[in-house]
Amino acid sequence: MTTADLRPRPPVQRPPRPPRRxxxxxxxxxxxxxxWLALTVAAALARGALPAPRWxxxxxxxxxxxxxxxxxxxxxxxxxxxxxxSPPRWWPPARLGALNAGAAAVLGGTVGGLPPxxxxxxxxxxxxxxxxxxxxxxxxxxxxxxxxxxxRDWYVxxxxxxxxxxxxxxxxxxxxxxxxxxxxxxxxxxxxxxxGWVGLTVLGTLFTLWPTVLRTRIxxxxxPLARRSLRLAAPGLALAxxxxxxxxxxxxxAGLLLYAAAALTALTPFLRTARRRRPHTAASWTLAAGTAxxxxxxxxxxxxxxxxxxxxxxxxxEPTVPLVAAGFAGHVLVGSLIxxxxxxxxxxxxxxxxxxxxxxxxxxxxxxxxxxxxxxxxLPVPAWAVHAAWALVLAALGSFVAVAAFAxxxxxxxxxxxxxxxxxxxxxxxxxxxxxxxxxxxxxATRSVAGGGVQTVDVTLSGMRIRPSVIEAAPGTRLVLRVTxxxxxxxxxxxxxxxxxxxxxxxxxxxxxxxPLTGSIEGWxxxxxxxxxxxxxxxxxxxxxxxxxxxxxxxxxxxxxSPAPLDLAAPPLPGTGPADAALEPAPGGAxxxxxxxxxxxxxxxxxxxxxxxxxxxxxxxxxxxxxxxxDVFTITFVNDAAMGHGIDVHAGSLAPDRPMRTIQPGExxxxxxxxxxxxxxxYHCSTAPMMQHIANGMYGAVIIDPPDLPRADRxxxxxxxELYLGRxxxxxxxxxxREGRPDAWMFNGMAAGYDHAPLTARVGExxxxxxxxxxxxxxxxxxxxxxxxxxxxxxxxxxxxxGDPGGAQALDLAAAQGGFVETVFPEAGRYPFVDxxxxxxxxxxxxxxxxRR
Amino acid sequence: MTWWSVVRFxxxxxAALWVGGQLTVSLVVLPLxxxxxDPRQRGRVLREVGRRFGAFTGLVFLPVQLSTGVAIAWHxxxxxxxxxxxxxxxxxxxKLLLFCAVMAAAALHGRANGRGRPAFARAMAITSLVxxxxxxxxxxxxxxx
Numbered sequence: 002m003t004t005a006d007l008r009p010r011p012p013v014q015r016p017p018r019p020p021r022r023x024x025x026x027x028x029x030x031x032x033x034x035x036x037w038l039a040l041t042v043a044a045a046l047a048r049g050a051l052p053a054p055r056w057x058x059x060x061x062x063x064x065x066x067x068x069x070x071x072x073x074x075x076x077x078x079x080x081x082x083x084x085x086x087s088p089p090r091w092w093p094p095a096r097l098g099a100l101n102a103g104a105a106a107v108l109g110g111t112v113g114g115l116p117p118x119x120x121x122x123x124x125x126x127x128x129x130x131x132x133x134x135x136x137x138x139x140x141x142x143x144x145x146x147x148x149x150x151x152x153r154d155w156y157v158x159x160x161x162x163x164x165x166x167x168x169x170x171x172x173x174x175x176x177x178x179x180x181x182x183x184x185x186x187x188x189x190x191x192x193x194x195x196x197g198w199v200g201l202t203v204l205g206t207l208f209t210l211w212p213t214v215l216r217t218r219i220x221x222x223x224x225p226l227a228r229r230s231l232r233l234a235a236p237g238l239a240l241a242x243x244x245x246x247x248x249x250x251x252x253x254x255a256g257l258l259l260y261a262a263a264a265l266t267a268l269t270p271f272l273r274t275a276r277r278r279r280p281h282t283a284a285s286w287t288l289a290a291g292t293a294x295x296x297x298x299x300x301x302x303x304x305x306x307x308x309x310x311x312x313x314x315x316x317x318x319e320p321t322v323p324l325v326a327a328g329f330a331g332h333v334l335v336g337s338l339i340x341x342x343x344x345x346x347x348x349x350x351x352x353x354x355x356x357x358x359x360x361x362x363x364x365x366x367x368x369x370x371x372x373x374x375x376x377x378x379x380l381p382v383p384a385w386a387v388h389a390a391w392a393l394v395l396a397a398l399g400s401f402v403a404v405a406a407f408a409x410x411x412x413x414x415x416x417x418x419x420x421x422x423x424x425x426x427x428x429x430x431x432x433x434x435x436x437x438x439x440x441x442x443x444x445x446a447t448r449s450v451a452g453g454g455v456q457t458v459d460v461t462l463s464g465m466r467i468r469p470s471v472i473e474a475a476p477g478t479r480l481v482l483r484v485t486x487x488x489x490x491x492x493x494x495x496x497x498x499x500x501x502x503x504x505x506x507x508x509x510x511x512x513x514x515x516x517p518l519t520g521s522i523e524g525w526x527x528x529x530x531x532x533x534x535x536x537x538x539x540x541x542x543x544x545x546x547x548x549x550x551x552x553x554x555x556x557x558x559x560x561x562x563s564p565a566p567l568d569l570a571a572p573p574l575p576g577t578g579p580a581d582a583a584l585e586p587a588p589g590g591a592x593x594x595x596x597x598x599x600x601x602x603x604x605x606x607x608x609x610x611x612x613x614x615x616x617x618x619x620x621x622x623x624x625x626x627x628x629x630x631x632d633v634f635t636i637t638f639v640n641d642a643a644m645g646h647g648i649d650v651h652a653g654s655l656a657p658d659r660p661m662r663t664i665q666p667g668e669x670x671x672x673x674x675x676x677x678x679x680x681x682x683x684y685h686c687s688t689a690p691m692m693q694h695i696a697n698g699m700y701g702a703v704i705i706d707p708p709d710l711p712r713a714d715r716x717x718x719x720x721x722x723e724l725y726l727g728r729x730x731x732x733x734x735x736x737x738x739r740e741g742r743p744d745a746w747m748f749n750g751m752a753a754g755y756d757h758a759p760l761t762a763r764v765g766e767x768x769x770x771x772x773x774x775x776x777x778x779x780x781x782x783x784x785x786x787x788x789x790x791x792x793x794x795x796x797x798x799x800x801x802x803x804g805d806p807g808g809a810q811a812l813d814l815a816a817a818q819g820g821f822v823e824t825v826f827p828e829a830g831r832y833p834f835v836d837x838x839x840x841x842x843x844x845x846x847x848x849x850x851x852x853r854r
Numbered sequence: 855m856t857w858w859s860v861v862r863f864x865x866x867x868x869a870a871l872w873v874g875g876q877l878t879v880s881l882v883v884l885p886l887x888x889x890x891x892d893p894r895q896r897g898r899v900l901r902e903v904g905r906r907f908g909a910f911t912g913l914v915f916l917p918v919q920l921s922t923g924v925a926i927a928w929h930x931x932x933x934x935x936x937x938x939x940x941x942x943x944x945x946x947x948x949k950l951l952l953f954c955a956v957m958a959a960a961a962l963h964g965r966a967n968g969r970g971r972p973a974f975a976r977a978m979a980i981t982s983l984v985x986x987x988x989x990x991x992x993x994x995x996x997x998x999x
Binding site: 431433441 | 904936938939943945947952956959973977981982983984985987995
């Protein structure tokens, strides 16, 4: 079966002779067009849930539906009008499959972030169209010329335009072209495809289709006029596309003007025919509307190209793309299908009439709706009007697709049983409602604020979301948040740094002024349950950190819930780990001299987690000082860090004024004290706010042995401290300190460090464990699972001595207290040691003793 | 437990009766009627079932559902503009649209039955049933507030 029966009856003549049988592959090609249209409607409804919704929508329609229709119908018209030999049997289905596979690859590759797939798809589409053009050229040369040979030339030029436009599109989705080229590539792509591929095809087809639809004869002189106008239109378009690519605005404008003149010339038979015989059917009115939108789109493009620099053309035309797609391409496509689909469906005069009546049902309403709605989609009208306009356009398109699908199904003998039809209708209605329900707000989730100074950002609370959910600003920016509750219920916004709005009623607005931005800040709605439901936001620091010169893209760590809980079972990084817990005996001599330098260091603070810490001597905790009662310690404290620090050693008693003063970067001081009393003492940074300095790692231990301290087989020192993730000093981290919500607890500077590097002992050995609680806020209840302490020394006194009948299970220390315990492990095994305050023990204050025989 | 719980109770119970009633008629009553009753009896029973269910819909279900629904929406501070907002508003709007479609299908079902178009009536009954389940789906999707 060939397609020859589908002659659009160009020459003169009587009413059409109905085709004897529908061309089955041809029908399939039209079903494919309908399927792409249905996908377009579905994508429009699910817009919020799709990536790149606008691009996808435009390309589903133009690359999917319109391109399929153009290839199918241009081939068909060329075949029938020029009496080309029928294509080989394999060609139509192969072409159909390749073209659609290519289109699907372009869409999937672009939306799915696979540029090579998209490029391959574009190449396939271009090759199929090039092959199609080649076939038309070669075939037509063999065939007779005649009255309609111009049709082939229009189609070949249109195909050439797609080869150019599709190549440009492929270049853009390849992501290989420099970003700076994109505006020009896009402008050229847009003109080549819309005015070339679609425009030339439509103009070329209208010469014969329009009189056929109106059931009248073709105007005299149409052929020469068609040839003449194409001789202007093709070079005009080539000039326009070339000018846009090359950045030559006036060449582009002149080319477009030439093209416009040619197009208007080509439309003169259209007007003459319409004057002679008024449009009176659905197909003719819809086609007329599409043609009118073509003229409007052409005028808009000419004005933009003539008045804007080339690099701004694509951006300026962007709002008119829906107008061109829906107004021009949409009307022409639907108008053609109204006329051609009954012919394709066939089935005799009665069936033709029945199908035509079905497709035309409600056409006046549809056309009136789109005529009102299409301009609203491109005009600067309120958002609700734009939404309503799109709803109208989609309803018109959707209803046509539904009716056409029904006509196709009916003519194919497909009948649904009433329950199946009912279930299908119900399911479609439900799917539609769900699509409306989940359609999201296309407002950007991330708002980047350029420049410093004072910046105002509008924040909207609605639908259990805070928009934008991420604000990025340069360090030092003073943000002003204008917070509006656009929801039906009450919300507020509270920031981790303490700023908060009052509880806002629907429609109320409040303003939050933030201090200069230093670090990431989290925000949330405090109404019960709303934070858990997703009402959170983050203010991030973007740009460059002046202190380190590195690009900063800080993660937020703040508020009640840390974004990613620590994985304490993760494998630790090689290199740094918890400090060596083994404690050396006090060195001899009564005088100890040492230098301690305040520095910042990147340390492993939990398995696999490195963080910048403030330190004494590059480790957390700082160096251990050990001596006996009466020893004199002389510490030279040097500040090598970027901020002021000081030192406060609890083991000495002195007036804090001078030795504990804060010294600035590069300065040094001497701290001299005599250890008058025994104990396990803390030393820490003395600079305010001490909470931050201690929490970020500036602490250490001084061990002054009690007189007559018996020898132990092994001595260990564990300094327990809290861990706050985040950049030291950033607002979110400080907020966690204030609220007393550490991310973890550490022994000797690493959470769960001794889980991975256990302390060792042997059965029967006396093991002494010194413990100091550095805080800054929480103490410890030190316990060894499976062991009992026979000696407990806390804060300068023995609570329990070897030989006492009693035993001890835990050494309790408040922040900044210290002491030791002794135990003898009874048998070999793995003994966990923990802070028995289980909040701490299960969040990092945990390790193992590996006891061997 | 406030008076609003009572309002919500009425709303949910009435919806359960309506959706459940349709399911029961479709899945329990109709198959049994087809199997056990002769055509004359069956026609009469089904007509009476339809009439009674229609009366329940018009006299109980719709008044209760509309009044309690409007009251709950008022209580939650729903406004016409908030219906367009993504989230609660938009889900509620979709639910209302689907409710209107289901009511239309139910009305078409009744009319088709009256005019002796059983096939279309049956299709509309199933449409109404499937749509009703869809309304329940959307109702469960409304975020708690």
